[in-house]
Amino acid sequence: MTDDAAGGTSGSGQRLSTRETADRLGVKSETVYAYVSRGLLTSRRAPGGRGSTFDPDEVDALARRSGRGRPGGDGTPADRAAASGGDGLSDGTLTARTGITLIDTDRYYFRGVDACALAARYGYEETAAWLWTGELTPGIRFTAPPESLAAARRAVEALPAHSGLVDRLRAATIAAAVTDPLRFDLSAPTVLAAAPALIATLVGALPVRETDAADEPGTALAERLWPRLTRHPADQASVCVLDAALTLLIDHDLAASTLAARVAASARANPYAVVSAGLGAVDGPLHGAASGLAHRLLTDVLDRGSAAAVVADQLREGRRIPGLGHRLYPGEDPRARMLFGLLEELPRAAPALAAAREVVETTARYTPLHANVDLALAVLSVSAGMPAEAGETVFAVARTAGWIAHALEEYQERPLRLRPSGHYTGPTPPQPLP
Numbered sequence: 001m002t003d004d005a006a007g008g009t010s011g012s013g014q015r016l017s018t019r020e021t022a023d024r025l026g027v028k029s030e031t032v033y034a035y036v037s038r039g040l041l042t043s044r045r046a047p048g049g050r051g052s053t054f055d056p057d058e059v060d061a062l063a064r065r066s067g068r069g070r071p072g073g074d075g076t077p078a079d080r081a082a083a084s085g086g087d088g089l090s091d092g093t094l095t096a097r098t099g100i101t102l103i104d105t106d107r108y109y110f111r112g113v114d115a116c117a118l119a120a121r122y123g124y125e126e127t128a129a130w131l132w133t134g135e136l137t138p139g140i141r142f143t144a145p146p147e148s149l150a151a152a153r154r155a156v157e158a159l160p161a162h163s164g165l166v167d168r169l170r171a172a173t174i175a176a177a178v179t180d181p182l183r184f185d186l187s188a189p190t191v192l193a194a195a196p197a198l199i200a201t202l203v204g205a206l207p208v209r210e211t212d213a214a215d216e217p218g219t220a221l222a223e224r225l226w227p228r229l230t231r232h233p234a235d236q237a238s239v240c241v242l243d244a245a246l247t248l249l250i251d252h253d254l255a256a257s258t259l260a261a262r263v264a265a266s267a268r269a270n271p272y273a274v275v276s277a278g279l280g281a282v283d284g285p286l287h288g289a290a291s292g293l294a295h296r297l298l299t300d301v302l303d304r305g306s307a308a309a310v311v312a313d314q315l316r317e318g319r320r321i322p323g324l325g326h327r328l329y330p331g332e333d334p335r336a337r338m339l340f341g342l343l344e345e346l347p348r349a350a351p352a353l354a355a356a357r358e359v360v361e362t363t364a365r366y367t368p369l370h371a372n373v374d375l376a377l378a379v380l381s382v383s384a385g386m387p388a389e390a391g392e393t394v395f396a397v398a399r400t401a402g403w404i405a406h407a408l409e410e411y412q413e414r415p416l417r418l419r420p421s422g423h424y425t426g427p428t429p430p431q432p433l434p
Helices: 018-025 029-037 056-065 077-084 114-121 122-135 146-157 164-176 190-205 221-228 237-249 254-265 271-282 290-304 307-316 334-343 347-363 373-384 389-409
Strands: 088-090 091-096 101-102 106-111
Touching: 018 029, 018 056, 029 122, 077 334, 106 114, 114 237, 114 334, 122 190, 122 221, 122 237, 122 389, 146 164, 146 190, 164 190, 164 271, 164 389, 190 221, 190 271, 190 389, 221 237, 221 389, 237 334, 237 373, 237 389, 254 271, 254 389, 271 389, 290 307, 290 347, 290 373, 290 389, 334 347, 334 373, 347 373
Parallel strands: none
Antiparallel strands: 088 091, 101 106
């Protein structure tokens, strides 16, 4: 936006200085400059004047879009979503338009539909396809193209034996990409054709732990994933829990991995590269890998027979208790609540479920923390004889569908819009050459 395109001044004809603008918006002066760089505010320098000035009406309009100054605070998440009206920086936080997931106080929604209700009625593949297209296809199954699957398996087999499951997913993603000559076509039909093929390829490329297992045509993705996570034979109830976990984890608004995926899509990276960006962020112990820490905690509790002793040791070593608390939910994570309910139907899960509840009860004596989805995934992985990294693998496979949904959304936006400005804290220039 050029200076000539700016709106008029207020009735008084007075413009605001940078400091006055920052005060009116409730942000730092540096953030005002970030607004200007993103085209959200127009600065003007008066002839012979010093510093930038701003139109009060434009500043007030931005304040309203950011949800500032409204009575009663920011209101519900739905209120904030409606008030934002678009992308921008609020209190230095990057926001982006999305119609995929809304998180409320004790529940969350996919495209306005309760996500837990979806997981109770539909499987992972049905929900993922609906999230991408808005059309429900009962019984849909994702199939891996033979060439893509063969390349992904060769790439995975070439990795060292100690490679983790998510390491294998990363290698499989790259291998699948190079077999797709249409990967740079970002049109919706092409992306929608590649997405289910990629997810099926990722699962099919993982080594099978149960030697008698076979990928039967037409089986659900959860059934194909199960023997790649455990040697225990699959039963219908256990696979249903895994399928529900995959569905619940498809998306959770702009979590770290999803933001990474959207930034890649904003730069017009192809869908495989978008998924690779998401997988990179999953690696952190505070995101996708958190369930592995909860898995080890439950294993320790079961081995020692006491949650109190394990919790005490964790705190003595200065470590937080994994699987507890979520910054977006003041109470129990709705994903954990649903999975715990399903796990109660599995006799084999009873010891791990009891251990998890003992952990929650022990910590709740002094700290009001509730179980999150990582603890629920840990109960599933421990009770099914899965490795500690199984929860992270389930998370990564599930969230691939969400990353694709966000990529489809981001491809319709202005390129490179997700470009926040850095707050420079280095030496004041110009500095002498070293």
